[in-house]
Amino acid sequence: MSASIMKIMATVLLAVAIVNASNVTPLSIKLSLTDTEGEMQVTWFTLDSPSSPCVQFDNKGFNPSDVTGNIITGSTVEFNEKLWSGYTSVATISPLASQQTYYYAVGNKETGVWSELYNFTTSTFPNTNSQVTPFSFVTYGDMGAVVDNSTVRNIVRSLDQFQFVLHVGDIAYADLQDGDEGKYGNQTVWNEFLEEITPISATIPYMTCPGNHDIFDGDNSNYQNTFMMPKGSDDGDWYSFDYNGVHFVGISSETDYSPSSDQITWLTNELQTYRKSNPDGWLIVFAHRPLYCTSTFGWCKSNDKDRMKFIASLEDLFYKYNVNFFIGGHSHEYERMLPVYKSQVYGSNANPQATVYVVIGTGGCQEGLNSGFQPQPVYSSGVRLLETGYAKVSFLDSDHMQWQFIQDQTDTVLDSVVIGRGQW
Structure with missing residues (x-):
């Protein structure tokens, strides 16, 4: 096989890899509270179904590409109504401490495609509803x-x-x-x-x-x-x-x-x-x-x-x-x-x-x-x-x-x- 053909094939394979990666790039990332203390739910959208949706988190900053954070595996649901397509992945981050800031990124461990690093701060708990923390x-x-x-x-x-x-x-x-x-x-x-x-x-x-x-x-x-x-x-x-x-x-x-x-x-x-x-x-x-x-x-x-x-x-x-x-x-x-x-x-x-x-x-x-x-x-x-x-x-x-x-x-x-x- 000539060098020129090999170069073309490599270019095509790279292009395919880039397209595949972009199709599992996390979009529209959303946090939501759950009905359980010490948890935070996160969802994100992808065009294709991710092979291993997960969230990394830690109480200090990290580089998502290094995969050094705690890993929690998520699940995926498909949009299959008329004219709609794509997938929502969901994962629940836990256990979390009260009034603590956490850093997280969502993505796909197998492909190495991650979101940027975000952070959130937890509420005050345990929650007895007898005392309000402002x-x-x-x-x-x-x-x-x-x-x-x-x-x-x-x-x-x-x-x-x-x-x-x-x-x-x-x-x-x-x-x-x-x-x-x-x-x-x-x-x-x-x-x-x-x-x-x-x-x-x-x-x-x-x-x-x-x-x-x-x-x-x-x-x-x-x-x-x-x-x-x-x-x-x-x-x-x-x-x-x-x-x-x-x-x-x-x-x-x-x-x-x-x-x-x-x-x-x-x-x-x-x-x-x-x-x-x-x-x-x-x-x-x-x-x-x-x-x-x-x-x-x-x-x-x-x-x-x-x-x-x-x-x-x-x-x-x-x-x-x-x-x-x-x-x-x-x-x-x-x-x-x-x-x-x-x-x-x-x-x-x-x-x-x-x-x-x-x-x-x-x-x-x-x-x-x-x-x-x-x-x-x-x-x-x-x-x-x-x-x-x-x-x-x-x-x-x-x-x-x-x-x-x-x-x-x-x-x-x-x-x-x-x-x-x-x-x-």
Whole structure:
């Protein structure tokens, strides 16, 4: 064989190796909390199925290519819905120590293809929900894959202020196209959003709940294969987790929420069990759709039958089990309520005697903001804004939580309130 032919063959083999390596390059890396202390889950996307998906981690920095970190083998699920392809790998990093920074990289041990090195810091545990260790998280809904999203940019710049993200549904708006791409979801748009948030999601846990724009042709398996939340349900549509003495419960407004449904049965047991062991702990519930909102958007109108059913299934439970705070999106506005039950004010922000509700559908999606508000009801605090932005939620101590709405274009606080841990 001539030298020239051998050179060509070597070039071809190198090209094939490069292509194969690029097809298992980790993309859209995301951390998420589990329902077990001392764990952190990490997921990542690849075009091809990796032969040996795994994560390296250590409590000090390392070079991923040297493979000197602790190795944990992961598993892989395939995107096999219509028009979608690729694979999500998932691994759970453990055991982890409380309030410790860890470094990690994900990849494929056999091929030697690794992500860059990232790091995260664990929460405070053991967690008894009797004492809050101060922390902050960032929350928003209805974001979408928007070029140079100012909300994402501001959060990245302030990332060291936050311990995790709560994205309350309508993730990427991958269903706005015409034809099959709208019906089944545009994976390119979906992945573009995931790449945009990677500087956030690879550093702090990115917790979610499904919105109506995350379900394609009546199927939310692509959402479930992307965002692997703790398993309150088999598919993770509803779940709970603890962080530094606060209990969070995520539910799905896009799944059956009738009083006899599996979801409401689970939620009733979850709230009852928590309150039995933690009668005075903080309890936060989140979902995509809000119970209370006053914009001119259809869901928020008083004659919307679906919202009335949502309220009928949830509000009495929230009141019975002292749910302190509810976060929703769906309506593209910002709105904060006073403590409210049956459309009447109970207590005050300093001493709530019912659940405080907020709407944070302000992530800046392609659909834009709502057109206006209805006449202001008695339970509205007066703070109603048609602005894009996000909320910073800070637990100051065991009795006080600060809520701030930050407008994203100017990074300015437009609403701020301290809310007490009411008991009723």
